[in-house]
Amino acid sequence: MAAARLVHQLAAAADGAGSPASARPARRPLRVTVLAEEPHPPYNRVLLAEVLAGRYPTPVIALPAPAAGVAWHGGARVVHIDRAARRVRCADGREFGYDTLVLATGANPVLPPLRGLFTPDRRLPEGVHAFRTMDDCLGLSRAVRPGVRAVVIGGGLLGVSAARALAARGAQVVLAQQAERLMERQLDPNASRLVLRHLADLGVEVHTECRVRDVRAVGGAVRSVELADGYALDADLVVLACGVRPRTGPAAQAGLAVDKGVLVDDALRTSDPHIHAIGDCAQHDGTVYGLAAPALEQADALAGFLAGDDGARYTGTRSLTRLTLTGPGSPFDLAAFGETEARPGDDVVQLADATRGTYRKVVVRDDRLVGGVLVGELGTVGALARAWEGAEPLPDDGPLLHLLTHDGGS
Numbered sequence: 001m002a003a004a005r006l007v008h009q010l011a012a013a014a015d016g017a018g019s020p021a022s023a024r025p026a027r028r029p030l031r032v033t034v035l036a037e038e039p040h041p042p043y044n045r046v047l048l049a050e051v052l053a054g055r056y057p058t059p060v061i062a063l064p065a066p067a068a069g070v071a072w073h074g075g076a077r078v079v080h081i082d083r084a085a086r087r088v089r090c091a092d093g094r095e096f097g098y099d100t101l102v103l104a105t106g107a108n109p110v111l112p113p114l115r116g117l118f119t120p121d122r123r124l125p126e127g128v129h130a131f132r133t134m135d136d137c138l139g140l141s142r143a144v145r146p147g148v149r150a151v152v153i154g155g156g157l158l159g160v161s162a163a164r165a166l167a168a169r170g171a172q173v174v175l176a177q178q179a180e181r182l183m184e185r186q187l188d189p190n191a192s193r194l195v196l197r198h199l200a201d202l203g204v205e206v207h208t209e210c211r212v213r214d215v216r217a218v219g220g221a222v223r224s225v226e227l228a229d230g231y232a233l234d235a236d237l238v239v240l241a242c243g244v245r246p247r248t249g250p251a252a253q254a255g256l257a258v259d260k261g262v263l264v265d266d267a268l269r270t271s272d273p274h275i276h277a278i279g280d281c282a283q284h285d286g287t288v289y290g291l292a293a294p295a296l297e298q299a300d301a302l303a304g305f306l307a308g309d310d311g312a313r314y315t316g317t318r319s320l321t322r323l324t325l326t327g328p329g330s331p332f333d334l335a336a337f338g339e340t341e342a343r344p345g346d347d348v349v350q351l352a353d354a355t356r357g358t359y360r361k362v363v364v365r366d367d368r369l370v371g372g373v374l375v376g377e378l379g380t381v382g383a384l385a386r387a388w389e390g391a392e393p394l395p396d397d398g399p400l401l402h403l404l405t406h407d408g409g410s
Contacts, residue, residue, distance in 0.1 A: 011070070048131070101276070102277070159175060174205045260283050
């Protein structure tokens with residue numbers, strides 16, 4: 001997604017369109033080559049769960065096609081970067097030269113250290129899937145059917161989305177979460193309980209504080225998942241939703257500075273001034289975001305810089321997590337931003353309606369909104385997000401409760 005956005009913005013700059021990337025005319029025409037490991041045209045990865053749920057066909061999540069003149073090579077996995085010669089080599093032997101190289105290598109799914117997770121030839125057993133790419137999604141779509149027994153390992157944003165999608169396809173779903181609650185990184189306990197209730201309404205069986213230790217396969221196909229307490233969950237499908245890790249291998253092998261991600265400055269430059277990095281693989285100011293919004297903002301900033309705007313800079317993203325879960329009845333919406341857990345001395349405002357399944361909470365520190373979580377009715381999310389992103393002192397002409405009204409206190 002980051003690479004596709006960058007290419008789109010560079011094309012807009014070349015055409016003189018009124019986008020941020022075209023603030024200044026390009027110094028010279030840019031010849032753009034994209035080496036994409038996946039064979040598919042660019043797509044919106046955020047919507048893969050909707051494809052798995054059967055809500056969208058794959059063409060719906062396609063991103064705009066690369067502009068004319070962009071050389072797009074699918075199925076091109078880069079295995080070596082020669083910084084001295086400014087060339088990259090692909091697994092199939094093809095080589096490409098560059099003046100400027102942009103790494104948008106994304107992230108790999110975390111494969112937990114479970115016994116039996118790999119076959120002797122280091123493959124996942126039949127029925128065990130990561131859930132990161134279009135191929136992962138298509139493989140799961142072919143395997144799921146009404147009544148199939150599916151175990152989702154991981155109860156974060158991806159795991160919850162995968163469990164809901166499989167349940168929508170009629171699978172018997174069990175979600176195993178090692179932490180004490182669902183989506184613990186984004187939500188407070190009250191909001192997590194509402195997510196749990198929603199999944200239960202869809203027929204998903206949720207186990208928290210539950211560690212998986214073993215994947216059992218027979219004849220190369222998964223048959224069960226064993227928990228640390230010895231309890232076994234029968235499984236025809238297993239989905240690994242244990243998080244992602246920035247894909248830094250090519251950068252590290254080339255000798256670039258790498259920590260959790262590829263280290264970049266405000267111009268998205270790596271330790272080599274001829275190489276930039278954006279998206280899930282990049283670490284800016286100590287942060288690896290792993291979210292779509294920062295990746296797109298980084299692409300916009302880099303497009304401006306490469307198109308000749310020396311003042312184009314990326315200074316960080318204050319991003320909001322939003323998830324819509326569809327199922328029986330009305331959709332279940334949630335949004336979370338900033339710090340959802342209060343510190344001593346913080347002001348907290350909460351509104352909850354157990355009957356309607358709605359919940360709103362904001363955290364205020366030193367007269368500034370530092371975080372919030374909303375479940376159900378999201379009429380105030382826009383105003384709250386703007387107040388949080390601006391980090392301006394809140395008006396003192398009304399109670400904090402006004403923050404949670406539908407007009408956002410305006």
